[in-house]
C-alpha cells in the first residue's frame with residue numbers, strides 16, 4: 001500500500017538492521033513437540049514433560065508448547081465450551097478445531113469458495129497491482145450454548161472486491177479507496193460430521209477495505225442476554241491507497257469505525273437484516289442499526305469481564321502515529337476518532353489522523369481526515385457522549401508528530417514511531433496465577449510481546465506497571481485463556497511486517513504461523529540440564545519449520 005521507492009527503502013533498512021541485530025541468547029534442545037495430529041492422546045498437558053520454560057517479570061514460570069504450525073496467518077483463537085480451540089486462518093479462509101491436550105487439529109470449514117477474488121497476496125506484485133484486504137477471514141465467536149442446544153459459530157470475512165474485474169489496482173482513482181465487502185455469518189456445528197454447516201447470513205453488506213478492517217468478534221452478555229459484538233475499523237479511510245476515501249467513523253449511520261452489536265439468533269422482526277439487530281440498539285431508526293459505539297479507528301481487541309460484580313466490555317485499538325488505546329465500551333458512546341486521538345491533550349493540534357504525500361488528495365496533510373485545530377475544542381464539541389480512553393500507549397508529543405508529518409508529506413516515507421499495534425485483548429479474572437487476577441492481557445503486533453496491565457478492584461482504572469511477557473514471540477494476533485486460567489494460547493502471524501515495520505519486527509520471529517500454549521507452572525521446574533545449542537543453530541532454527549527447537553526465553557527485558 002505504498003510507493004515502490006518507499007518499499008525499497010524499507011527493504012534496504014531491514015537488511016542493514018538485521019546485520020546489527022544480536023542473535024538470540026540461548027537455545028535449548030527439546031524433546032519432541034507434538035506436531036498437528038501426532039500428539040500422544042493419553043497425556044494431558046499437565047502430565048506432559050515440560051519442553052521449555054519462560055519466566056515472567058514477576059518470576060512466573062510457564063511451560064511453552066507449539067500446538068500448531070505452518071498456519072496461514074491465524075487471526076482468531078477461541079477457547080470453546082467444547083474445550084477445543086477454534087481457529088481462523090486469514091489467507092486460506094479455513095476454520096479449524098484443535099484439541100489442546102493432543103495437538104490434533106481438524107479443518108471444519110473451508111470458505112475459500114466464497115472469496116470472490118484471487119489470492120492477490122500470493123500472486124506477487126509483478127503479476128497484479130491489486131491489494132489483499134487487511135484481514136480476510138477474521139473474527140470467530142462460539143456460542144456459549146454450543147453444547148446446550150445452540151451449536152452456533154459466527155464468522156466474519158471479506159468476500160467481494162469491487163475492483164476484481166478492473167484493470168490495474170482495481171482501486172478508485174486519486175486514492176479514493178479500495179472497496180471490499182464483508183460478510184457476517186452464522187454456521188451450525190455438526191459434531192457428527194465434524195463440520196460447520198448451514199450458513200445463515202446476518203449481514204453481507206458490511207463495507208471492507210485494503211486497510212483497517214479490524215475484524216474481531218465476541219459474544220458477551222448485556223442484561224443477562226448474549227449478543228454478538230463486532231469491532232470494525234475505519235477502513236483506513238484517510239491513509240495510503242484510501243487517503244482520499246471519506247471517513248465515516250463519526251457518522252452513526254455508517255458501519256465504519258464502530259463496535260457493532262447483533263443478535264445471536266433472530267428476534268422475530270420481518271426485515272432480513274432487522275431480525276439480526278437488537279431492537280434496543282442505540283441508533284435504531286426506520287431501519288435498525290447495528291452501531292453500538294462509534295469514533296473508533298481499528299478496534300482489533302474485544303474482551304468481556306465481570307469485575308466487582310459489574311460486567312464490562314473492554315477494547316483495544318490501534319492509534320495512528322501514537323496513542324494505541326484501551327477503552328471501556330459503553331452503549332451509544334463516542335470514542336473520538338478522528339477528532340480526538342488518545343486523550344484531548346493537544347498532541348494532534350494542527351495535524352490529522354494521517355498524512356500522505358499524494359498531491360491529488362486535497363488538504364494540508366493530503367488526507368480525507370479533517371485537520372484537528374484543537375483536540376480540546378473537539379472534545380467539547382463531541383459533548384457528553386465522548387469517552388476518554390482508559391489508557392493510551394505512547395502519547396507522542398506535538399513536536400515529534402509535526403516533524404514526522406512534515407517528513408512524510410515531503411518524502412512519502414512513514415518514518416518510525418513507538419507503538420504497540422494491539423492485535424487483540426483478553427481479561428484474566430481467575431485466581432490461577434498469583435497477582436494476575438483482574439489483569440488485561442494485550443498482545444502486541446509491533447513489539448512481539450504480551451503486555452499485562454493490572455486493573456483496579458473496580459475494573460475501571462489501570463493500577464499496575466506495563467509488564468512484558470513472552471518477548472520475541474512474533475506478531476501476536478490473538479489470545480485465548482483456558483477457563484481454569486492456567487493456559488494461555490497465542491495466535492502468531494505468519495507474515496513478518498505491519499504496514500510500517502518496527503525495529504522489533506525486523507528481528508527473527510520465533511513462532512510465525514503458530515498457535516503456542518503457555519502453561520503456568522505453580523512449582524518452578526529445576527534448572528534445565530539440557531545443553532544449550534550454539535548461536536549458529538539458533539539462527540538457522542525456526543521452530544515452526546523444526547518443532548524440535550524452541551527458543552529459551554530468559555527473564556523479560
Ligand SMILES: [Ca+2]
Pocket residue numbers: 267269274275276277278279288
Ligand atoms: Ca431487530
Ligand SMILES: [Ca+2]
Pocket residue numbers: 295325335336337340341342388389
Ligand atoms: Ca479514542
Ligand SMILES: [Ca+2]
Pocket residue numbers: 340341342343344345346347348375
Ligand atoms: Ca491526543
